[in-house]
Amino acid sequence: MTEKKAWYINGYIGLIILLVWLILAGWWTLASFAAAQAFGTICGGILVLIALLFASGVTIVAPNEAKAVTFFGKYIGSLKESGLFITLPLTYKYPISLRVRNFNSDILKVNDEQGNPVEIAAVIVFRVVDTAKALFNVDHYEEFVQIQSEAAIRHVASRYAYDTFSDEKAITLRGNTTEVSQKLAAELEERLKVAGVEVIETRLTHLAYATEIASAMLQRQQASAILAARKIIVEGAVTMTEDALSRLEANDKLNFDDERKLRVVNNLLVSIIADRGTQPIINTGETEN
Numbered sequence: 001m002t003e004k005k006a007w008y009i010n011g012y013i014g015l016i017i018l019l020v021w022l023i024l025a026g027w028w029t030l031a032s033f034a035a036a037q038a039f040g041t042i043c044g045g046i047l048v049l050i051a052l053l054f055a056s057g058v059t060i061v062a063p064n065e066a067k068a069v070t071f072f073g074k075y076i077g078s079l080k081e082s083g084l085f086i087t088l089p090l091t092y093k094y095p096i097s098l099r100v101r102n103f104n105s106d107i108l109k110v111n112d113e114q115g116n117p118v119e120i121a122a123v124i125v126f127r128v129v130d131t132a133k134a135l136f137n138v139d140h141y142e143e144f145v146q147i148q149s150e151a152a153i154r155h156v157a158s159r160y161a162y163d164t165f166s167d168e169k170a171i172t173l174r175g176n177t178t179e180v181s182q183k184l185a186a187e188l189e190e191r192l193k194v195a196g197v198e199v200i201e202t203r204l205t206h207l208a209y210a211t212e213i214a215s216a217m218l219q220r221q222q223a224s225a226i227l228a229a230r231k232i233i234v235e236g237a238v239t240m241t242e243d244a245l246s247r248l249e250a251n252d253k254l255n256f257d258d259e260r261k262l263r264v265v266n267n268l269l270v271s272i273i274a275d276r277g278t279q280p281i282i283n284t285g286e287t288e289n
Contacts, residue, residue, distance in 0.1 A: 003132040003196070006069040006077025011058060011084025018086075022051040057089045066131045067093040078131045094135055100127045100200060105150055107206050110157040112173065117210035120157045120173070122184060123203050124149045130196025138195045148191040156184045162209065177204050241265055 025047035032040025059079065061067055066080040071091045079085055080098070087093075103124040112118050126145060128134045134141040163174045171179055185202040192199060245265070 001075065001132045001136050003130045004077045006079050006087055008079060008085040008087040011060075011086050014054075014086035015058070015084075018051050018055055022048060025051055053089045054086065055089075057087045057091060058084070059087060059093050060084055064097065064099045066096050066098055066128075068096060068131045068135050069093055075132060075136060080131070094131075096128060096131050096135060098128055098131075100125060103145055103149055104205065105146075105153055108150060108153060108157075109210055110154050112157060113159060113161045116162055118157065118162045118173065119206060119208050119210055120153060120204065121206035122149070122153050122181075123205050124188065124199065125201040126192070126197050126199050128196055129198045133194065133196030141195045141197065144195050145192060145197055149188060152184060152187045152191055156180060156187060159183075162207075173204075173207055177207070180204065 025044050029041055029044025029048060032038075032044055059067060061079050061082050063082045065082070066078050068078045069076050069087055069091045071088060076088065076091070079087065079093070103126065105121050105124070107119050107121045109117055109119055124145070128141070138144045157173060160171055160173050160176075160180060163172050164170050173180055181202050181204060184204075185199050188199045188202060
């Protein structure tokens with residue numbers, strides 16, 4: 001079932017026509033009744049009933065609202081323009097909001113790609129674009145949006161790791177929130193298409209390790225950060241030591257054998273890498289008598 005436009009006429013013009021029709025039909029009925037003309041009285045009464053019947057098709061549509069029109073259970077179209085209208089008589093009009101709405105999911109506990117329990121929540125911005133699908137394809141489309149949104153959040157969260165402790169440029173929940181939100185929006189768009197709902201935006205509002213592993217993961221992150229920092233320090237120390245040795249060897253007055261080179265390298269590395277406030281002990285070699 002897809003949305004289509006219902007038949008209608010402008011409500012103000014229609015009310016004027018109905019009012020004139022009702023006055024003329026009423027006058028004819030009374031005049032015929034006074035003149036004892038049975039045929040005229042019956043015809044006038046029928047015209048009055050027809051005017052009242054069409055009056056039942058009067059409906060008001062508010063801004064950013066639509067009304068799906070059904071005729072004895074059959075969907076005949078929707079009114080999406082705001083204003084006063086007259087549509088087919090003896091129809092039922094289902095009101096439905098077209099406004100942009102937010103759905104804030106609960107904090108869900110999900111296992112990420114690596115099996116670590118994480119807590120995640122998101123906000124979904126959506127609106128109805130197809131009234132027929134929203135009303136007649138699903139039961140209570142708002143509940144449908146809620147359930148499908150939480151299912152999509154769980155599925156997307158299970159496809160990515162919360163964080164990576166390697167140098168690989170993989171998509172993670174913590175490091176690539178924009179990409180993850182886009183993936184969530186794309187999956188929701190596919191899930192909610194059957195309900196005539198358009199997903200405007202999705203954003204993660206909460207993301208954290210579950211309480212039972214938060215402390216251990218924090219220690220792991222700290223250890224990874226320390227190792228990465230030490231790696232940079234060591235690489236810098238090696239570069240500085242190589243530069244110092246090349247400069248010393250360039251001096252013709254200084255002659256270093258292999259043993260003294262090792263001592264110089266050791267002293268320089270200890271001096272550069274040491275991160276404590278105490279003074280390092282530098283090996284100066286044996287004293288000759």
